[in-house]
Each structure stands twice: as structure tokens, then as C-alpha cells.
Amino acid sequence: MSHSRYHLHSSFVIGEIDPRIYGSFVEHMGRCVYTGIYEPGHPQADEKGFRQDVAELVKELGVTTVRYPGGNFVSGYNWEDGVGPVEDRPVRLDLAWGTREPNTFGTNEFMDWCGQTGIEPMFAVNLGTRGIDAAREFVEYCNHPGGTKFSNLRHAHGYPEPHNIKFWCLGNEMDGPWQIGGKTAREYGRLALQAAKVMRWANDELSITRDYLANMGQGEGLRDGGPFKDKFLTLAACGSSNREMDTYARWEYQVLDECFEAVDIISLHTYFRNPEDSYDGFLKNIDNLDAYISEVIAIADAVAATRRSDKRIMLSLDEWNVWYKSGHPVDTLDPGFPEHPPLIEEVFDAKDALVVGGALIVLLNHADRVKAACTAQLVNVIAPIMTKQGGAAWKQTIFHPFALASKYGRGQALRLAHAGGDDIDIAGTRDGNRITIFALNRSLDNSRDLTVDLSGFGKMVLDVAQGVGNTDPDAVNTETDDNLAPFEIDKAAVADGQLHATIPPATWCVLSCLEA
Structure with a gap:
């Protein structure tokens, strides 16, 4: 890892x-x-x-x-x-x-x-x-x-x-x-x-x-x-x-x-x-x-x-x-x-x-x-939402990262300084007392440990830790099955000003913290 x-x-x-x-x-x-x-x-x-x-x-x-x-x-x-x-x-x-x-x-x-x-x-x-x-x-x-x-x-x-x-x-x-x-x-x-x-x-x-x-x-x-x-x-x-x-x-x-x-x-x-x-x-x-x-x-x-x-x-x-x-x-x-x-x-x-x-x-x-x-x-038409004429409407897989980014990615965009280990796709935002990290683990096979030093923001508590992904890259959503609904990332916490999370393989995630 x-x-x-x-x-x-x-x-x-x-x-x-x-x-x-x-x-x-x-x-x-x-x-x-x-x-x-x-x-x-x-x-x-x-x-x-x-x-x-x-x-x-x-x-x-x-x-x-x-x-x-x-x-x-x-x-x-x-x-x-x-x-x-x-x-x-x-x-x-x-x-x-x-x-x-x-x-x-x-x-x-x-x-x-x-x-x-x-x-x-x-x-x-x-x-x-x-x-x-x-x-x-x-x-x-x-x-x-x-x-x-x-x-x-x-x-x-x-x-x-x-x-x-x-x-x-x-x-x-x-x-x-x-x-x-x-x-x-x-x-x-x-x-x-x-x-x-x-x-x-x-x-x-x-x-x-x-x-x-x-x-x-x-x-x-x-x-x-x-x-x-x-x-x-x-x-x-x-x-x-x-x-x-x-x-x-x-x-x-x-x-x-x-x-x-x-x-x-x-x-x-x-x-x-x-x-x-x-x-x-x-x-x-x-x-x-x-x-x-x-x-x-x-x-x-x-x-x-x-x-x-x-x-x-x-x-x-x-x-x-x-x-x-x-x-x-x-x-x-x-x-x-x-x-x-x-x-x-x-x-x-x-x-x-x-x-x-x-x-x-x-x-x-x-x-x-x-x-x-x-x-x-x-x-x-190449869309996050699908419908049937006269019938149902449902969410496609791309719906979920967009909805989470729109909900939590507000305020100011902050640049993350790489402090060691592998570089990954990552972004940070600050909206009032909320700090949010978005990160992508591209690997199909390996989880990734992520640590973000938040000590400059005072005491923070983890509020949201959700991922979007599937180990089968070809998995799709259907009218009845939301196979890519966001799931909880259970290995995530804030301690001593450090945000730690283990991101599963092939997963895009949102980690959002609130100032205590």
C-alpha cells in the first residue's frame, strides 16, 4: 500500500x-x-x-x-x-x-x-x-x-x-x-x-x-x-x-x-x-x-x-x-x-x-x-440522469461525484503542498469552518493511505468520509440498481491535526471536516 x-x-x-x-x-x-x-x-x-x-x-x-x-x-x-x-x-x-x-x-x-x-x-x-x-x-x-x-x-x-x-x-x-x-x-x-x-x-x-x-x-x-x-x-x-x-x-x-x-x-x-x-x-x-x-x-x-x-x-x-x-x-x-x-x-x-x-x-x-x-x-444525452418516456428517471454513475463535489466543494479552493510519498489527484476547499479534501485513487488493485496535515486550522473533526467507486471498472447503474451509490470510508479519522484515510482501489472520495 x-x-x-x-x-x-x-x-x-x-x-x-x-x-x-x-x-x-x-x-x-x-x-x-x-x-x-x-x-x-x-x-x-x-x-x-x-x-x-x-x-x-x-x-x-x-x-x-x-x-x-x-x-x-x-x-x-x-x-x-x-x-x-x-x-x-x-x-x-x-x-x-x-x-x-x-x-x-x-x-x-x-x-x-x-x-x-x-x-x-x-x-x-x-x-x-x-x-x-x-x-x-x-x-x-x-x-x-x-x-x-x-x-x-x-x-x-x-x-x-x-x-x-x-x-x-x-x-x-x-x-x-x-x-x-x-x-x-x-x-x-x-x-x-x-x-x-x-x-x-x-x-x-x-x-x-x-x-x-x-x-x-x-x-x-x-x-x-x-x-x-x-x-x-x-x-x-x-x-x-x-x-x-x-x-x-x-x-x-x-x-x-x-x-x-x-x-x-x-x-x-x-x-x-x-x-x-x-x-x-x-x-x-x-x-x-x-x-x-x-x-x-x-x-x-x-x-x-x-x-x-x-x-x-x-x-x-x-x-x-x-x-x-x-x-x-x-x-x-x-x-x-x-x-x-x-x-x-x-x-x-x-x-x-x-x-x-x-x-x-x-x-x-x-x-x-x-x-x-x-x-x-x-x-x-451523455447525461448523469436518464429517463424512460412515460416511465422512471434514475441516476447514472457519474451523478454521484458531481453531486458530492457541488455540495462540499464551495468557498475557496486551497492548494495542497505535497509533503512526501506518491503524488495523487487531490484538491482542497475551505467554506467557513468546513475543510474538504477530494482525492482519487486510480489504482485498480491497491488501497492508498492518505495523510493531510490540517494543524493550521485548529481542532477539526471529521464530518463526511464517502467514496464513489467499484472494483469492477465496468459496473453500471440501472433503473433499479444504484451500483455506484456513495459508500462510507470506514478507515478515516482526524487526530492531532492530521487527517488520515485509507482510500480503496479505484475510488474517488470526499473527506470533509468541521472546526470543533
Whole structure:
């Protein structure tokens, strides 16, 4: 058995943990919306058609923000199709996923669902087939109080109060050849700049942002705009579609070189694959994510350096998850534009849960720069929650590490100093009088002893010691059996300022202590 030793102190602060890192993603794709979160006529649907069994699981999962309505879907989406009387909404062909979109669920339905589940919305605008006009009009519809064409339209649709949506994504994966209306980096960067300007102005930031842009972004970024902080939109520019793209790195630099002054965030997307069917190779996705984040931070800071600017672009990992077993929709889709067919309904196993848990550790260790993240997606489509049409809803294996991280991984992220023995995947947080350690034992065969020196925090008592894992890496959850439910780690205690725990093989764990 190997032994890992670490030291933790209150001065080892990485940064404040933004609750938005525990986000998810609802796209009009497959069964994520229809028969996922929304199924009128289901025995557990309310009067608005929202499945209450799913809503309760979403709350238990601890999701804080949800990106909507896409994804590839957004690059061909007219937001006007999804508002107003349902009977007047058009049925459209969705070319992104080869399906038929009825538009019976749209902006206001999503906002009602967010209100019911306590979730902050993260909206995306179409910069594929559309542009700055649609973007500014969408912000006006959602956020302006009233007295104008599009705010009055929202009133007419039964929503007199503005939605006050603060977080907006400027398009999606615009360097992808699969993307409707794809662009070069310079084309997209200039479009993102212009869209960002008019969206801010429509949000009543006109004089502030004009001054800011005129000064070329010197000083505080818009996201940290002093007395105007709560007023500003948070705007995310598209990064490259993934780290393997030929455009990667040059794309991020050129896009930010065009729109640096007007945006707050650059997005990252990654899906963890296992092409060689190797357990050890699969878990290296955790290390690759860490490198990916560090590279994008370096690129963003290089753009800032060319401007001699102390503004720091933050990061949003607004699409991420395990995805390698269920194939691609193009390979499985029936012809004829079916309506909400099952697409990429991945069945997750024990090793998938370990990779998701490891990725959450990486996000915490980059809390100073990663300010949002969205698992893709929330229900049915490579998701932690599965449903049957007309039937049950249940938790997949990846549900559990996410729920535990969201519950206990709040406050400040603290850096653990390696004090001896083997180095492992580990992160620490402090939230008031609570200190939490997240750790991953990758070994399939051996337990790992972990010691964390907490003497700098005064007297601590162990409150939670739970693990997620299974010695069978291929174990899955089903509708009736939660084979990866969290279990108690019985060999864990705090004594003389030292946290000791024995982590079983192939286990991700949370060890949370309270100040006595």
C-alpha cells in the first residue's frame, strides 16, 4: 500500500470557487428536452409539463447553472420560434442533428423551469446563420423592462418582469466544419466583438462600455466592473471546438485578439474518449484536461500582454463529459427528420465516474481562472440522469461525484503542498469552518493511505468520509440498481491535526471536516 502525504494551510489560496463550475447543459438534441426535463402527460409532470421526478434529481445533483439552447443546435436557431403561443410556433428542420424541432419548448418555458429548479440560466446566441441584430433583439426581449418592441412582446407573452439573464455565450464551436455558419478565427472574433457591444448596449451598459472600449480594456475587466459589477452581462467567446482541432491555440489567440476588450471569458470544450479501451490510458484524460486549461490560460494572458493590460480573461469549460461508447448521431440517426429520437444515450460505468471525479478535482485546482463549467448534457444525452418516456428517471454513475463535489466543494479552493510519498489527484476547499479534501485513487488493485496535515486550522473533526467507486471498472447503474451509490470510508479519522484515510482501489472520495 502506498502512502501520500500533504500539507494544507489557510494561506494556500488558489481562488474563490465560482458556483457556476457546477453547471450543466440542456440542448435541443435527442431526448434532453422532450421526454427529458419536459414531458406533458407524464404521470409526474406538472401543469407546465415539467417532469417533477427529473426536477428533484436535478436539485439533488446540485446543478447551479444550465447552458441553453445549444450547442450545435443554436447555430441554426431562430429564438423567435420558441416564444409566444405554442400553437403559433413553427415546426423546423434542425440541420445540426437531422431532426424535427416542434418548438413547443423555448425561452420562457426554460426560464420557468430554471425558476422551479433554482438554476441560473446561461444562454447562447446564434452567430452561425444570424448575427448582431438577432443578438441585441434577444437581449432586449429577455432583459429590458418594457416600452420597446421586443420587451413589449415579452409582456404580451405573459412575462411582464424581465428575465435578467446575465451569462451569454457568443455562438458555439465556430471553427468546426460541422457547424452551421462556421467561420475563420478573424471573422468570428470581429463578429463576437460587434455582437458583444450591441448586447451590452441593449442591456443598458452603453456609456460604460463605450468608455471601456475606448480605453482598450485597461484596468479592471467588465466582469469585475466595480460598482457596475451586478449590471454587466458576462459574455463568453467561443474557443476552439476541442484541443485536437488543427485550429486550436491559433484560434484562441486570434479570436481574443479581435474581441479582448468586449468579452470576459473564453470557452473550452472537451469529451473524454477511450479509443484503445485502456483503463490507465482513459484516466489520463484527467491530466490532459489540466494541460488544456493551463494552455488556454497562457494564450489568453499572451493576448493581454500585447496590450499591456492587466485584464484577465476567465475560462468556461461549457461542454465536457465522458463520451466514447454510444457513437455519433450521424452514425445512428434514422432518416426522415424524426422528432426527439434517442441520440448518444451513453451508459456510464465505474471508470467513467472516476474520470468525472478527477475532472472536478482539476476544475477546483484552477478555480482562480475557471469560472464556469457545464457537463454535457443534463438528461439522457451523455447525461448523469436518464429517463424512460412515460416511465422512471434514475441516476447514472457519474451523478454521484458531481453531486458530492457541488455540495462540499464551495468557498475557496486551497492548494495542497505535497509533503512526501506518491503524488495523487487531490484538491482542497475551505467554506467557513468546513475543510474538504477530494482525492482519487486510480489504482485498480491497491488501497492508498492518505495523510493531510490540517494543524493550521485548529481542532477539526471529521464530518463526511464517502467514496464513489467499484472494483469492477465496468459496473453500471440501472433503473433499479444504484451500483455506484456513495459508500462510507470506514478507515478515516482526524487526530492531532492530521487527517488520515485509507482510500480503496479505484475510488474517488470526499473527506470533509468541521472546526470543533
